[in-house]
Amino acid sequence: MAATQTFRVADYELVCSAQARDNGLFEPALVISKLVWPSRPRTIAVRRDPLPSEDVAIQSAYAQGVEWIQNFG
Numbered sequence: 001m002a003a004t005q006t007f008r009v010a011d012y013e014l015v016c017s018a019q020a021r022d023n024g025l026f027e028p029a030l031v032i033s034k035l036v037w038p039s040r041p042r043t044i045a046v047r048r049d050p051l052p053s054e055d056v057a058i059q060s061a062y063a064q065g066v067e068w069i070q071n072f073g
Helices: 054-072
Strands: 002-009 012-020 026-034 042-044
Touching (some): 002 054, 012 054, 026 054
Antiparallel strands (some): 002 012
């Protein structure tokens, strides 16, 4: 099961999630959509570091999403 949280940053919506791994750790996942046209969702490649909890993995995805927006948004 994956935990998911949605955030709005500037003109973007970030869907940050945490996927459980077999060893009890979690890895982040990120989908970004622009709130104005064109608004197609993009799955962003994030660092898949194993993290100790769902919350930490979601925070990691969020931080990487904000960085992506600053660099490419």
